Each structure stands twice: as C-alpha cells, then as structure tokens.
Amino acid sequence: MTKYIFITGGVVSGLGKGIAAASLGLILKSRGLKVVNQKFDPYLNIDPGTMNPIQHGEVFVTDDGAETDLDLGHYERFTDATLSQSSNTTAGRVYLSVLNNEREGKYHGGTVQVIPNVTEEIKRRMLLSTQETGADVIITEIGGTAGDIESLPFIECIRELKYELGEENCCYIHLTLVPFMKKANEIKTKPTQHSVKELQQLGIQPNILMLRTEIEIPEATKEKLALFCNVDTDCVIQNLNAKSIYEVPLNMEKEGLGNAVCKILGITGRETHLEKWAEMVHVFENPKHHVKIALVGKYVELHDAYLSVVESLIHAGIANESEVEIDWVDSEKITDDASAKEKLAGADGIIVPGGFGSRGIEGMILTAKYARTNKVPYMGICLGMQILVIEYARNVLGWTDANSTEINPDTTHPVIDLMPDQNGKILGGTLRLGKFECAVTPGTLTEKAYGSTTIWERHRHRYEFNNKYRDELKKAGLIIAGVNPERDLVEVCEVPDHPWMVAGQFHPEFKSRPDKAGPLFRDFITASLKNKI
Incomplete structure (x- = not known):
C-alpha cells in the first residue's frame, strides 16, 4: 500500500518545509522508491497565478500548465520528477469546488459544512496523486504554521487519514525552530514543545521532530524534546543551517531521517544511494572558475x-565548474545609455528574466x-525575449x-502583441501555460545547446512575437531560431554577429x-566565461 508522509511547520514561518520535503523525497527516491511530493496551501487564492511576486515569490509552472507554489520547483529539482495540477492545492481551489458542487445540487440540499464537505474534498485531493502516479510514497507539505x-x-484531514489509511501507512513530521539565545548561551526548546x-x-x-537550528543540538537536548514531545530519541532530527540547499539531503541522511521514516512506515531492505548527488555538491562547493552575471529585472528586491x-x-x-555571482540590477535604475554602462560594465553576462506590466521596461530595453x-x-527569458x-x-x-501593446497600446509598430483568440478574456485566462513544442532552426546556437531540432519547454506568458513583422525583422538580420509548429509562433530569437545573444519565449x-543544467543556461554561462577571459 502507498505510504503517506505529512510535513507540518511550527513556531515561525519560513523554516524551509519545502526544502525538507524535497530532501526527504530525494532520500527515499535514492532508496529505490517511487516518490511524489505535493503542497497544500491554506490561502484562499485559487492558485498563485495572479499574486504579486514581491509578496509570494515566483510562480512555478508544471508541464500540464498548473501555476503553483515555488516549493514545487524544489520538489522537481531534487527528485527530478514531473509534477502536475494535482500537486498543488489551495484552500481557494477546495472551497470553489465545494461551492460549485453545492450549486449543482451534489449535496442533495443538505447543509454544507467544513466537516465533512470541505474536509472530504481536501482528502480527495490529497489521495489524487496516488491514483494518478501509483507512487510508493506521497509526501504532503501543509503550508502555514501550526495554530x-x-x-x-x-490538519483535521491528515488526522482523519491516519485512521482511514492505517497508522502503519502514515508518518507525521513536524518542522520547528529551536532558537539559540546568545546572551544566555542557551538553546531554547519551549517553542517546539508548545508547537x-x-x-x-x-x-x-508527530512521529518525527525536525529541528531548524543555527548551532549543533546536544544529545541531552534531543532527549529532553523526545521525552516532552512523546517521540523516540532517534526521531529527533537536527536540521542545521547548511552551506547550500543542495547539502541538506546529505545532512538529513547523516542525521538518520531516512532510517527513521522507513522504520515508522515499515519500509525495509532499502539502502540509500546519494553518491552522485554528493559528487554534484562537491563540484558546486569547489568551483574552478568565477563568473559575474547581471540579473536585470523589476522584482529584484525579493530574490525568490x-x-x-x-x-x-x-x-x-x-x-561549467564555476561559481556564479549574481549582480541584482533594478531595471528602473537604468534610465539611459550612461546608467546602463554604469550598472552593467562589470558583468560577464546579462540575463533578463520574465515579468508582467510596464514598470522597468525601458531599463530592460537599454540593457538589451x-x-x-x-x-x-x-x-532573455519570456519578457526578456520580447525586450530583445x-x-x-x-x-x-x-x-x-x-x-x-502591453506597454503601449497605441504603438505604430506592435512587434509584441496579443493573438486574436486572446482578446476579451479575463486576467489569468489569456496565458499560454505549460509544455509546448518548439521546432529549432538547424545551425543556430539554440540547436547547438539542445543538440536537437525538436524541444519541449514550459510557458507562462500572454503576449507573443507579432508575425506581421517577422519578415522585416528577419531581413534586418534577426534570427528566428525556434517556432511552435502548431500555431507558427516564434519561440526563440538570436542576434547575429554576436558571441551569444539568445532569448526564448518559454521558461x-x-x-x-x-x-x-538547462541547455541554454549551460551555454550562456560557458559564453560568459569566455567573455570574462
């Protein structure tokens, strides 16, 4: 039977439940198990699609076009999984479904309540990944903080599921903060106890306590927490600050997280194989080169x-065995050629990522x-291609x-515009979302990067390259390096007589x-290193 792991957070937010869930996914996958991660968020938005990136961070997009929480990016990167619409559920989506059911008469005129109607919908969605993937283990992160x-x-749903699925098939992990009081030179366990x-x-x-900490936690403190919180001592896992997020799975395995989870769930005969991951971490932490990249965007105050x-x-x-230093450049601070030179002169390479709206656009154009x-x-990525x-x-x-036309609806040369079938739709209904095919032009830098003339990449954008101007731009030298064959939409552009200037409409x-590494990113850093030399 499928095993279920539920990860909750306590004391404060922002402790890294997503990294913890992703790390555990990698550990269990390295033991030969099929693992799927999913995130359940308590906010009332249907999804993060229309949320401000400054408040929420990036919107991660899956192959099937789901706009999801950024933690799904961690899940995919750590476990090399391909997640889907069912991998991220919000309270807003749950309540919308319940209310639609009520309007359609599916509750036969009964009173609609949190219990059982809302909780049954949540549980249905929690188990959906099992039906879709047949995974051995489902790791579910519950957003927010206990209380x-x-x-x-x-929380009520994961309580009920333990009895519906069987105690032996469920594991609760609670991630909390264990603060260190410098003045008293003392670790404080009371916040965890209260949580x-x-x-x-x-x-x-909780079956397992995972303790976020800045310093080593003594065994005596672990034993104290085990006693007061009713868990086994070997299930009190230290989650010490790491040099990088990629080191976390290795640290967690050393702490015994994998063994503790497998013991609770009755999973036997599985050895961990993280050798290749460890080799990757070693290369990351011991670079032979250094390169400086200017990231020019409008949301740089929040790196997430x-x-x-x-x-x-x-x-x-x-x-490329290289350390990548990122110079965060606010595109609004670039107002003319002189300020562009001032802000960008020290960069070995320049990247302009995605975004929406008119703010900072002129600075990006000066950057290009x-x-x-x-x-x-x-x-250039998405907006970065349009800027090019x-x-x-x-x-x-x-x-x-x-x-x-997103920036200036009255321009006489709308080289970027909405497609005819997008007009009149509500915000969020006009986006091209998810995985689409791109036919790559032979002999281009893009083909060299991917080693193929057919690629599939994910999209999240509303405006497109205007085909009315394609011939004139091509005559002027612009290289159309990739096109979506289904709708004849330009996907990749390259600038001629340039060492490496490539931009894709996709992400x-x-x-x-x-x-x-993503092929375009890999070759971009290679070109930037050559530029440095």
Missing part, C-alpha cells in the same frame, strides 16, 4: 521572485541594447516607437536540474 486558523481543515502541544490538541502526534532562474544559473555554474552593442552574452525584439526593432530597423528554468 493558524486557516490551516485547521487541512507540538498545539498539534496534539488537534489530534496530531526569480528563484528558478537563480537555481538554473547555479546548475549551469556546476556544469548594451548587451548587443558591447557583445556581452545575453539570455523591441530593442532590435527600435535600434536596428529604426522603428523608434516599436513596443509591446527553461522550470526544467533545469542541479545535475542536468
């Missing part, structure tokens, strides 16, 4: 808004101009008002892995 009002229906008590009052007795891009640059660095005219390697096209149209073809960061 949050909005989390109560989710566990909060869960116990709701009917949840570009989390998958940053991770993909790290992966590309690992593939700087990269093109100074022969600095440039990688706008800059090329303005400064090579001389169409000075060339723009996207290659969503499929990059620590031990298998």
Whole structure:
C-alpha cells in the first residue's frame, strides 16, 4: 500500500518545509522508491497565478500548465520528477469546488459544512496523486504554521487519514525552530514543545521532530524534546543551517531521517544511494572558475521572485565548474545609455528574466541594447525575449516607437502583441501555460545547446512575437531560431554577429536540474566565461 508522509511547520514561518520535503523525497527516491511530493496551501487564492511576486515569490509552472507554489520547483529539482495540477492545492481551489458542487445540487440540499464537505474534498485531493502516479510514497507539505486558523481543515484531514489509511501507512513530521539565545548561551526548546502541544490538541502526534537550528543540538537536548514531545530519541532530527540547499539531503541522511521514516512506515531492505548527488555538491562547493552575471529585472528586491532562474544559473555554474555571482540590477535604475554602462560594465553576462506590466521596461530595453552593442552574452527569458525584439526593432530597423501593446497600446509598430483568440478574456485566462513544442532552426546556437531540432519547454506568458513583422525583422538580420509548429509562433530569437545573444519565449528554468543544467543556461554561462577571459 502507498505510504503517506505529512510535513507540518511550527513556531515561525519560513523554516524551509519545502526544502525538507524535497530532501526527504530525494532520500527515499535514492532508496529505490517511487516518490511524489505535493503542497497544500491554506490561502484562499485559487492558485498563485495572479499574486504579486514581491509578496509570494515566483510562480512555478508544471508541464500540464498548473501555476503553483515555488516549493514545487524544489520538489522537481531534487527528485527530478514531473509534477502536475494535482500537486498543488489551495484552500481557494477546495472551497470553489465545494461551492460549485453545492450549486449543482451534489449535496442533495443538505447543509454544507467544513466537516465533512470541505474536509472530504481536501482528502480527495490529497489521495489524487496516488491514483494518478501509483507512487510508493506521497509526501504532503501543509503550508502555514501550526495554530493558524486557516490551516485547521487541512490538519483535521491528515488526522482523519491516519485512521482511514492505517497508522502503519502514515508518518507525521513536524518542522520547528529551536532558537539559540546568545546572551544566555542557551538553546531554547519551549517553542517546539508548545508547537507540538498545539498539534496534539488537534489530534496530531508527530512521529518525527525536525529541528531548524543555527548551532549543533546536544544529545541531552534531543532527549529532553523526545521525552516532552512523546517521540523516540532517534526521531529527533537536527536540521542545521547548511552551506547550500543542495547539502541538506546529505545532512538529513547523516542525521538518520531516512532510517527513521522507513522504520515508522515499515519500509525495509532499502539502502540509500546519494553518491552522485554528493559528487554534484562537491563540484558546486569547489568551483574552478568565477563568473559575474547581471540579473536585470523589476522584482529584484525579493530574490525568490526569480528563484528558478537563480537555481538554473547555479546548475549551469556546476556544469561549467564555476561559481556564479549574481549582480541584482533594478531595471528602473537604468534610465539611459550612461546608467546602463554604469550598472552593467562589470558583468560577464546579462540575463533578463520574465515579468508582467510596464514598470522597468525601458531599463530592460537599454540593457538589451548594451548587451548587443558591447557583445556581452545575453539570455532573455519570456519578457526578456520580447525586450530583445523591441530593442532590435527600435535600434536596428529604426522603428523608434516599436513596443509591446502591453506597454503601449497605441504603438505604430506592435512587434509584441496579443493573438486574436486572446482578446476579451479575463486576467489569468489569456496565458499560454505549460509544455509546448518548439521546432529549432538547424545551425543556430539554440540547436547547438539542445543538440536537437525538436524541444519541449514550459510557458507562462500572454503576449507573443507579432508575425506581421517577422519578415522585416528577419531581413534586418534577426534570427528566428525556434517556432511552435502548431500555431507558427516564434519561440526563440538570436542576434547575429554576436558571441551569444539568445532569448526564448518559454521558461527553461522550470526544467533545469542541479545535475542536468538547462541547455541554454549551460551555454550562456560557458559564453560568459569566455567573455570574462
């Protein structure tokens, strides 16, 4: 029978439940088990699709077009999985489903209540991944912190599932903060005790305590927590601050997390094989080279808004045995050619990632101009490709008002525009989401990177390259390096007579892995290293 692991958080938010869940997924997968991770969030948004990246961080997109929490990126990168719509559920999506059921008469006129109607819908979704994947282990992260009002229906669900699925098939892991009081030179366990008590009052007795800490936790402290929280001492796992998130699975395995989980779930005869992961971490922590990349965007005050891009640059660095230093550049601070030179002169390569809206756009266009005219390697992602096209149209073809209709609806040269079938739809209903095919032009840098003339990458965008201007842009030298064959939409552009200036309408960061860097990212860092030399 499928085994279920539920991870909750306590004391404070932001402790890294997503990394912990991803790390456990990798550990169990390395033991030969089929593992699927999923995230249940208590907020009332249907999904993160329309949420501000400054508040929420990036929106991660799956192959089937789900707009999800950024933790799903960690799950995919650590376990090399392909997740789906069922991998991320919000309270908003649950309540929407329940209310639709009520309107359709599916409750036969009965009173609709949190218990059982909402909880039954949550449980149905929690078990959906089992039906879809046939996984040996399902790891479910519950968003929020123990004690949050909005989390109560989710906590009730995981309590009920223990009795419905069998105690031997469920494991509860509670991740808490164990603060260190410097003045007193003392580790404090009381917050963890209170957090566990909060869960116990709701009917949840954790099987494993995972303790986030800045310093080593003495065995005596672990024994104290085991006694007061009713868990075995070998199930009190230290989660010490690591040099990088990629070191966390190795640390957790040393601490005995895999053995503790397998013991609780009755999984036997499984040895961990993390040798290749350890080799990757060694390369990451012992780079032979260094490269500086300017990341020019509009959400740079919150680095998590570009989390998958940053991770993909790290992966590309690992593939090139290079440390990647990121220089965060606010595109609004680039106002003319002089400020572009001031902000970008020290960069070995420049990347312009995705985004929506008009803020900071002119700074990005100046950035693309700087990269093109100074022969600095440039990688554009989604909006970054549109920026490349706008800059090329303005400064090579001389169409000075060339723009996207998202930015200037009245431009006489709308080189980026909505497609006819997108007009009139509500916000969030006009996006091209998920995995699409791209036919790559032979002989291009893109074909060299992928080693193929057919690729599949994930998308999340609304505006497209306007085909009305394709012939004129091509005559002016712009290389159309990739096209979606289904709708004849331009997917990749390259600039000629340049060491490496490539931009894709898709988001290659969503499929990059620590031990298998995204091809465009890998070659971008290679070109940036050559530029440095």
